[in-house]
Amino acid sequence: MQICFSKYQGTGNDFILVDNRDKSFPSENISLVEKLCDRRFGIGCDGLMLLENEEGFDFKMRYFNSDGKEGSMCGNGGRCIVAFAYHLNIIKDKTHFIAVDGEHFADISFQSDQLIVSLQMQNVDHVESGDDFYYLNTGSPHYTKFIDSHEKFDTYSEGKLIRYNQRFKEEGTNVNFISGQNNQIKVSTYERGVEDETYSCGTGVVASCISAKKQFKTESNHFYVTTKGGNLEVFFDNKEDDKFETIWLKGPATFVFNGKLDV
Numbered sequence: 078m079q080i081c082f083s084k085y086q087g088t089g090n091d092f093i094l095v096d097n098r099d100k101s102f103p104s105e106n107i108s109l110v111e112k113l114c115d116r117r118f119g120i121g122c123d124g125l126m127l128l129e130n131e132e133g134f135d136f137k138m139r140y141f142n143s144d145g146k147e148g149s150m151c152g153n154g155g156r157c158i159v160a161f162a163y164h165l166n167i168i169k170d171k172t173h174f175i176a177v178d179g180e181h182f183a184d185i186s187f188q189s190d191q192l193i194v195s196l197q198m199q200n201v202d203h204v205e206s207g208d209d210f211y212y213l214n215t216g217s218p219h220y221t222k223f224i225d226s227h228e229k230f231d232t233y234s235e236g237k238l239i240r241y242n243q244r245f246k247e248e249g250t251n252v253n254f255i256s257g258q259n260n261q262i263k264v265s266t267y268e269r270g271v272e273d274e275t276y277s278c279g280t281g282v283v284a285s286c287i288s289a290k291k292q293f294k295t296e297s298n299h300f301y302v303t304t305k306g307g308n309l310e311v312f313f314d315n316k317e318d319d320k321f322e323t324i325w326l327k328g329p330a331t332f333v334f335n336g337k338l339d340v
Contacts, residue, residue: 078340082120083161084333087153087194089276089306091333094161097127097139102140106148107323107339109143120338123268123275124151127166128165131175135168137174142270150178152261152279152326156194159183160330163192178216195327198283198320199220204291204319211288215324219284220245221253222294227263230254232274236267236317252273253281257290260297262289264304276306286311287321 080102083094085208093113095102103109104127113119113289124142131137138158142148143285156177162168163185170185182197198215205212211221220239224230236252239245256263265277286300299312313321 080338080340081335082338083121083164083335084120085157085160085330086306086333087157087277087279087330088309088328090151090153090157090278091121092154092157093120093122093125093272094158095125095127096161096165097129098136100129100200102127104141107145109145109251110141111143113338114141114143114145120336123271124148124154126151126154126161128158128161128167134175134180135172136162136174136317138174140177142228144270144272145280146270147177148205148270149218150176150196150199150280152196152216152281152283153277153328153330154279155181155196156183156279156328156330158198159185159194160192160332164332170284176216192325193304193330194330195325196279198280198324198326200324201287201321202319204287206291211284211291213284213287215283215287216266217280218248218250219281221255221288223255225256226254227254227265230265232267234267236274237272238274240267240269251278251281253278253285253288255285255292259293259295260300262286262300262302264302269301274305277304277309279309282309283311283324283326287313290315290321
């Protein structure tokens with residue numbers, strides 16, 4: 078079997094994209110997906126996505142973690158699959174698609190010839206506040222914690238301790254560490270499913286901005302975020318304490334290469 082694919086990255090969060098409108102990709106083959114995602118024995122990526130047909134929408138997004146299992150929503154993945162659909166001429170500058178967490182809208186623009194995707198995320202109506210953390214779902218579950226500085230901070234080790242603690246070890250959680258102040262923050266993420274630090278995480282960045290809004294009590298609803306792989310923006314409406322609506326994640330979605338693989 079020959080698989081035609083495209084590689085995209087959004088602030089260093091990299092993905093294999095497959096046009097599966099003909100339903101030819103064996104998505105139930107967990108070991109195959111895992112092998113394709115492997116950075117030593119496969120193509121290499123944080124996750125694999127299938128673009129499929131869905132009545133009433135421009136397309137359907139299916140996301141698989143690098144462990145081969147179908148996962149929850151991926152924000153940077155959502156932005157990359159919008160860019161993929163644009164390059165396939167399925168959409169123009171706006172789209173309406175469906176993912177595992179529901180429907181999404183997205184806009185495409187260009188800045189200095191760089192393709193920028195703004196993706197509307199799901200509303201958040203509950204944020205758990207702990208002594209030194211926040212916990213919320215932005216399409217995927219996220220545990221967020223504030224640190225003094227990312228300099229010499231070990232995101233992998235500290236994130237793994239939380240992801241596999243007594244509360245989260247069964248279902249897992251993504252873990253985000255935040256430094257900075259007000260509406261300008263730096264975020265690092267340990268991702269479940271990847272089980273490693275990733276260069277960026279879209280849903281994690283959104284969760285971190287909401288957490289920063291609460292932590293710093295800033296009046297701003299527009300946040301500027303630095304990740305290991307690049308810069309993102311998040312803006313939203315916050316009319317009540319734990320209710321966040323019209324949430325948008327904005328940043329570059331970059332084509333890397335096309336390929337064919339015989340498996």
